Amino acid sequence: MRLNLIAFLSLMAASTAATHGQNLSDSTAATPDLVDVIVQFRDQPAQAHHRRMAARGAQLKHSLDVIHAAHYSLPVSKLGEVESDPDVIHVSLDHALHATGTVLPSTPDYGWMTVLGVSSPSAKLPWDGSGIGVAVIDSGIAGNPPDLQSATGKDRVVYQQSLIPNVNDSNDHYGHGTMVAGLIGGNGKNSTGSGYDYTVRGIAPNVNIISLRVLDDNGSATDSTVIAGIQRAIQLKSQYNIRVINLSLGRPVYESYKLDPLCQAVQQAWNAGIVVVVAAGNQGRNNTYGNQGYATIEAPGNSPYAVTVGAMNTLGTPSPYDDKITSYSSKGPTLIDHVVKPDLVAPGNRLVSIEAGGSYLVATYPSNRVAHALYKTGTDTGASSQYFELSGTSMAAPMVSGAAALLIQQDPTLTPDQVKARLILTATKLPQITTTSVDPVTGIQYVSENDIFTVGAGYLNVQAALNSTAKATLPATSPSASFDWLTQTVTMVSPTGAIWGTGAIWGTGAIWGTGAIWGTGAIWGTGAVWGTGAIWGTGAIWGDGAIWGTGAIWGDALTVAINGEN
Numbered sequence: 001m002r003l004n005l006i007a008f009l010s011l012m013a014a015s016t017a018a019t020h021g022q023n024l025s026d027s028t029a030a031t032p033d034l035v036d037v038i039v040q041f042r043d044q045p046a047q048a049h050h051r052r053m054a055a056r057g058a059q060l061k062h063s064l065d066v067i068h069a070a071h072y073s074l075p076v077s078k079l080g081e082v083e084s085d086p087d088v089i090h091v092s093l094d095h096a097l098h099a100t101g102t103v104l105p106s107t108p109d110y111g112w113m114t115v116l117g118v119s120s121p122s123a124k125l126p127w128d129g130s131g132i133g134v135a136v137i138d139s140g141i142a143g144n145p146p147d148l149q150s151a152t153g154k155d156r157v158v159y160q161q162s163l164i165p166n167v168n169d170s171n172d173h174y175g176h177g178t179m180v181a182g183l184i185g186g187n188g189k190n191s192t193g194s195g196y197d198y199t200v201r202g203i204a205p206n207v208n209i210i211s212l213r214v215l216d217d218n219g220s221a222t223d224s225t226v227i228a229g230i231q232r233a234i235q236l237k238s239q240y241n242i243r244v245i246n247l248s249l250g251r252p253v254y255e256s257y258k259l260d261p262l263c264q265a266v267q268q269a270w271n272a273g274i275v276v277v278v279a280a281g282n283q284g285r286n287n288t289y290g291n292q293g294y295a296t297i298e299a300p301g302n303s304p305y306a307v308t309v310g311a312m313n314t315l316g317t318p319s320p321y322d323d324k325i326t327s328y329s330s331k332g333p334t335l336i337d338h339v340v341k342p343d344l345v346a347p348g349n350r351l352v353s354i355e356a357g358g359s360y361l362v363a364t365y366p367s368n369r370v371a372h373a374l375y376k377t378g379t380d381t382g383a384s385s386q387y388f389e390l391s392g393t394s395m396a397a398p399m400v401s402g403a404a405a406l407l408i409q410q411d412p413t414l415t416p417d418q419v420k421a422r423l424i425l426t427a428t429k430l431p432q433i434t435t436t437s438v439d440p441v442t443g444i445q446y447v448s449e450n451d452i453f454t455v456g457a458g459y460l461n462v463q464a465a466l467n468s469t470a471k472a473t474l475p476a477t478s479p480s481a482s483f484d485w486l487t488q489t490v491t492m493v494s495p496t497g498a499i500w501g502t503g504a505i506w507g508t509g510a511i512w513g514t515g516a517i518w519g520t521g522a523i524w525g526t527g528a529v530w531g532t533g534a535i536w537g538t539g540a541i542w543g544d545g546a547i548w549g550t551g552a553i554w555g556d557a558l559t560v561a562i563n564g565e566n
Helices: 005-019 024-030 045-057 076-083 113-117 178-185 224-233 261-271 360-364 393-410 416-426 462-467
Strands: 033-039 059-064 069-075 088-091 098-099 133-138 156-163 209-214 220-222 242-247 274-281 308-312 343-347 351-354 369-371 383-390 432-440 445-449 480-484 489-493
Touching: 033 076, 033 224, 033 261, 045 059, 045 069, 059 224, 069 076, 069 224, 069 432, 076 088, 076 343, 113 343, 113 393, 133 178, 156 445, 178 209, 178 351, 178 393, 178 445, 209 224, 220 224, 224 242, 242 393, 261 274, 274 393, 274 416, 308 393, 308 416, 343 393, 360 383, 393 416, 393 462, 416 462
Parallel strands: 133 209, 133 242, 156 209, 242 274, 274 308, 308 343
Antiparallel strands: 033 069, 033 088, 059 069, 098 220, 351 383, 369 383, 432 445, 480 489
16 A cells, blocks of 8 residues: 555645644645655666656656665655556655764763673673674764774775765764764774773774765754665675674654665665664653553664664663663564564663764763763873763664674674574573663653563673574564454564574574564463553554554654653
């Protein structure tokens, strides 16, 4: 079923008019004359397609051949004609999206030590990502950070390009991409040696970074720009051995991943042999529709191909045993397709990484510059100009991207499905408990539960993943959740031929121990998916007036302020 974009635009216009007290009798008057759309064709679009679109008043902005599509600016009056074109599969709006990092000034966490399973900041693993390329599709990278150089001073940011229309500058003016790159591949050069007692580094400290700038100076982008970035990463795959893409960005889910052009691009990268790691989103506190933050996974994290990552709070210690899920981490299942997400969780709260000097985030939030005392020996409490602190699933995703690079360095034959399956298999299984978090600014307490839609298959464990020799022989696409109204239970529905079939994940040993997580049984037995607030009950995700109700998924993107996490 195709999305009726004319009706959608009219609904948006009516919603805007209502918000501003305008006359609703003529909502189409508020509809823009031109709209940016992504048109997916049955075949690779050729000049004949573009000429036909031009005859309708369309202006070609991006060729998105990777998904047999193109980005056009099109008169609204021609939408119906385009949607009826027999050569057109689907028409989507070119939605806006944003970085998924946020500002939480407080005591920094030691994420890399937690997931690598080391107790000393000087500890090293036998693998460091050497020779592996990771495409950071983000806000660019600032300058030539020493922490992203090799031991000999060679720049490990081996390629930089801006995909933002009419912008050639690939530098990081927002301050997000530099942080992400540091969490993946920072080597701690500015915090190592005599006079330092803690190294600020990433998971794969000798990996090569391919920086593809898609986020503007304010951390915003559009679907078409991100798709262009993914397309460019695929084109550069052989030249720079790009085996991982990191997407620490997102937006609400508006349509099935089977139609969403952003998700389609993720799938094409996966098919090209690239592991795609995506932030889950920071909407876990969103209770606008009474769903306690469930069903808030952002696109393209709703793609069953992507490795979608939620954020954990390490509570400022290297040990993983006191860690808990952050209240803001978006929860599954995904809207429309009910894909079980996130796939796993990783540290994402108050993480320290490379500062992009002079960027928007640094200038706006100077208190997030970490104190020298964090990593320097002595009593210097002044603010560092080298390292900065951010939180969010944007920070958790690069932890997994770095881990994927290590696995691929260890065994270059691993496919994206095998990497994803091994990360899920070896993730530390979290007990099904309830945790609380308090916003230190507002004093609001949030309650979270370690269910499958909150923590996925568990907590990233890099050592266990590297110690494993398991190789999946089937696809590792994430399963979907299915609710049986008769038995009031939830079960997993796996794609045909996927590894999460009716049996245990690896045949003899179930992924969670005695009960197979993706098998024929319900997620947690016969009880509700989580605690007392049943996700499938009346007024929840499936209830009247909830997620599927008027003004729900079709409304403006929701913004939830995140002030802190204790």
